[in-house]
Amino acid sequence: MNLKLTICHLYPDLMNIYGDRGNVIALSRRAAWAGLDVEVLRVDLGERPDWRTFDILFIGGGQDKQQALVARDLAEVKGPSLRAAVDDGLVVLAICGGYQLLGRYFHTGSGAMLPGVEVFDACTVAGNRRCIGDVIVRSEVGGQPHTLVGFENHSGRTYLGARTRPLGHVIVGRGNNGEDGSEGAVDRNAFGTYLHGSLLPKNPWLTDLLIRRAVERRYGPAAALPAVDDAVERQAHEALIARIRGRGLVDSGVI
């Protein structure tokens, strides 16, 4: 019998901008290609799910109005149980607006204070200018040096506290705040980032890392997964890096 992977798509209609659903497609396909049975379930406003049902939770970005609705639902309905689930090792990927709401708070451009779930030791304040453009990140999450490629489009500036590590450091682009070079956040099995693109299709090493962590959590470290071919993914990854460098964007010269 195949091992099963259950993916939670949290607020799929409110928090899904810039092709974020591509991440759910990538997780589903690569898990299936590795021989897992995959199920994707949606969770919406007002629902109180049993987080133990899920192996991976995904939340994308959203516009201001939608993000405010979600912040209220997280504060009033889901926050404490979700925080406990992350303490329990739930694998999480949060993009952009979803990432912001998993920190301590987001002080928005209109002056509102959106409370966060505090999965990450991070806080976000609105900036004057939107950070928009291609991004290349160097990351050593999982022990190996890798690059991540994507596209950022955000006005919030996120600052990490002592407890939470960055996902990586920007080689091209602005990242968390445009000041300290950090991009994204990692805390236990929860990952946050500003990268769209979609992120996971062009960065299969991260997709596989999330799947592997989720499978080990449910079935133990002995549960081995076969390697899945990633030639088409790596071709797109390399082509984008070449395109970004060809465009002559501001480059710190690390690569």
Next chain:
Amino acid sequence: MRTTLAIGAGKAAGFLSRRLGRGGGTTFPGEVALRIDPRLLARVSARLGEGCVVVTGTNGKTTTARMIASILRQARLRPVHNRSGANLIQGVTSALLSSANLRGVPGGDIGLFEVDEATLPQAVAQIRPRAVVVTNLFRDQLDRYGEIDYLAGLWQGALATLPSSSTAILNADDPAVARLGEGLRARVLYYGVDDPRRGSAGLQQAADSQHCLACGARYDYRVAYYGHLGDYHCPNCGAGRPRPHISARSVELDGTAGSQVEAVPPAGALSIRINLPGLYNVYNLLAALACGSALGATPEALRQGIETLSAAFGRIERIDIEGRQVLLALVKNPVGFNQLLHTLSLDPAPKHLLIVINDNLADGTDVSWLWDVDFELLQGRAQSVVVSGTRAEDMLLRLHYAQVDMGRVSLEKEPPGALARGLANAGPGGTLYILPTYTAMLAMRQVMHEQGYVGQFWED
């Protein structure tokens, strides 16, 4: 004096631009003229005897404006029209001054201007239109505008300045557009589709859902046509789709050939054949009928205007190349691309496709939107696919994850090679569908032009 100088300089700039082979001069003349006289657009457009019409929205601007132009000509008016699709203030000014004489007298009696979404406030302030058409608001080039709520806010501000003598023509089926009609001084004309056979019972993509402006609850859809267009209402507070003044009671889609539409404009029922495919063009048709009615066109002028129309530049264009039929259709956002894929799949025969994705500024530099397009529809329906463009590898990856048979997919980075491969795949007597983003379309047309197959676009 200043006007004359500005117009003269602009015209000279256009002449030089064409002579130097720098393109059709569709924006440069306006740019030069506005430098000299920033009020030029306001001054010259005020001299159009029948006033001006402005068309904006994410999708369908060019096609809708073309339809309105055709109706106006049937009504014996002479529209001044930025038909090349150059739709920033400079482009609108260029169109106006290329028609005008040096004294600033326009060469027509009514202005018809397609304007870019973010340009609407400026255009309305300067042109003072008697009618504004808003087609729809979809996610498009979000890297350029940030968020769509921002655009809705801009539009609301612009429409609020219209006097009671003008008309706002709004898509009733698009919640984000319909709500713009609330609280305006201008008269509001809504249009929409009323044929549930052409829709489904719920939204096809969760990401398309819309939330009630009044209370924030998610709208329920009695019928969803495509994207977030449909017959919606709020289950919480009861707000919902306004009743359309102009509606399509019956729509028969005839594949890629066109549609037969029974429409009800205020002046009575109208049976119209439209030679452009897909439900999205039925919406463009309704917008044009509503606008034509608002301007006083007779039912006969409305029908004749539509039935004599040829496809707008680049939208769907048919070209014969070496015994193959080539159909060229612009793709620029998920909703438009999904409509094309749905229209192609109305015909069960497997298709030969050439998809060209560029990420230049005019295309949008963020190609994330490809992940919101349902390429899964191509499973078993694509005989061959060639992917090309600056982001060909992203497109290849998307097809890989859509589980399209990769044995049928090939990558040709450069346009000439991609066209040759696509034509070879289609074979003699076959049809090749070319689906490019904006700058990719210009590149494909350039390749075909060099091979002697299409005229350059400003000649149409």
